[in-house]
Amino acid sequence: MTIDTAFLSVGELAAGYRSGAFTPLDTCRQAQDRLARLEPDLNAFIEPMTTEVLDQAKRLTEELRQGRDRGPLHGIPVAIKDIIDVADVRTTFATKAVPPRHAARDAECVARLRAAGAILFGKTNLLEFAAGVAHPAFGQTNNPHDPSRTAGGSSGGSAAAVAAGIVPLALGTDTGGSVRAPAAYCGVIGFKPSFAALSLDGVYPLSPSLDHLGLFARSSADASIALSVLNPGVAPARPSPKPLRLGIVGNQWNHRAVQADVRAALDAARLSLERAGVALTEIQLPDPAEMATALLDILMPEAAVIHRTTMAKRADGFAPGTRDLLETGMTVPATRYIEAIEKQRRWFGEFESVMADLDAVIAPTVPFTAPDTDPALSTEGDDEIISLTHANLTGAPSVSLPLRIQGAMPVGLMATAARNRDSDLLSICETIEGILSHTA
Incomplete structure (x- = not known):
């Protein structure tokens, strides 16, 4: 009998792999089938990395069979927001203001996941440059609980991928709530760590004073496992006093x-x-x-500085709402x-x-x-x-x-x-x- 792995936790997947109940390849094939069924309504992925996913899953399944175990994320599919570099895969930033960029190397967070045996399961949809507006060429990511509603932004694709049972973990970014708002709308865990707790190397900036790498999971326990891989030096939890x-x-x-x-x-x-x-x-x-005023008074001018060259050359490539935000930032x-x-x-x-x-x-x-x-x-x-x-x-x-x-x-x-x-x-x-x- 085939075991449905769609909504299993990271720990349950890991236990299943090691018991032989199913393999990373089984999980990824099921996830790709689920994505194919749901994706026209969700619009959660820009680049599903179909061939690369199966290649990774085959290799990591074989590693476990041969006794090589990379740890708790070995064979676990993780979706990546398409503002984060994955080597040899295009990064679109969900914009038409610049052409897609094929990354020469992994972002540091992606490199850590890859070394830990995680399977990089595609690049997810987002609001343009994570700046707060969906570009018409890419469209809105819809909510798995009700596709007539938004999954939120800017990391909506990653939130929807976890909520829909496609992947148990996904990376996003959070400058003014862009992990936690989609998590709330989609009914999953959205974790924004402390500032600078997770490296932003290879992550396109929006507002360096406010940007955070974040992640989506189905439980806080799963988020803790991912945090330990993304930052092995993070201090372990201290016993909480009773009561909280x-x-x-x-x-x-x-x-x-x-x-x-x-x-x-x-x-x-x-x-x-x-x-x-x-x-x-x-x-x-x-x-x-x-607080909202202060945040935008930091975010908008910093974003305007980052995008000023592109605005001068290709302003018409931005969605109108993004262009308005950047123009306001300049003033x-x-x-x-x-x-x-x-x-x-x-x-x-x-x-x-x-x-x-x-x-x-x-x-x-x-x-x-x-x-x-x-x-x-x-x-x-x-x-x-x-x-x-x-x-x-x-x-x-x-x-x-x-x-x-x-x-x-x-x-x-x-x-x-x-x-x-x-x-x-x-x-x-x-x-x-x-x-x-x-x-x-």
Whole structure:
């Protein structure tokens, strides 16, 4: 009997490989069949790397047969956002402003995955240059739970690939929430590590002061395994005190933009945590509108500098929305940029003080379930980035945890910890997942 590997965890796949129940080649063939069935509706992949995937799977299956075991990611398929270089595979950036670039070498994160025996399972769709708009030539990635809705951005292709059961892990990037928002919309784990915890070598930049490499998984345990490969030097998790001490970000949790279905799911999760003995304390973070403004006052001019040569030569190759963002970035006064950087530094120090007596803080990842199309960036403080921006500005590790409500679209619960406590945060998220799974 053929075992369906579509939604198995990294650990379950690894155990199946080593017991002989199935092989990496079996898993990849099933994944490619699933992709072929779902992809016209999802639009999750730009380059599925079909031949390369099977070649990798055959080689890694044979290695296990011969007794060579590269570790927990041996034979595990991982999708790669198409802004991250994979050697000898084109990187399109989901744009027509520049031609596809065939990378001469792997990005460092990809090289680490390859050395650990992971199977590079295609390049995923994204918003153009990860800048917040889907280019018409590439189109929107749609949500596996309801293809009439967006998977989110900018890393929507990677989120959809994990949520649809095509791969158990995928890489994305997060500059203002581009891993965590799609994770919330698609009902998967979205992990943005601490600033500079994962190398961005070989990852095309958007805003160097805010960019983070991130990843998607189906559980915090799987994300921990991937983190240990991508950064072997990350500090191991410390035992958490009992009970957990969590801060509820009041001006995000109770924000006017949080819609009724999201609020109901969040409040149910809060009740479950309280009943499990988790110590909850309400805290406040800087005003969401002020944080959104500061983030964009950093992001837009930095992005404009990166793309200024291409804008001068091929402005018509950008999607209109991307072009507008870059043109706006060129007009941001230096004083506004410097003021935003100063706020960023101040908020980092303030958050460290807040976290002195807490293990993590929790908030809605986004205030609504997946909309029809990806929301535009805004400084109004009432859109999808009300809770997302703080972790990018402070460089704190942050995870979107899925709250799955029967018959409804997924809701994201976001947990954020002090900077460089990445393993601790994932351990805390495992605890939260366990509590919520027993009360679902």
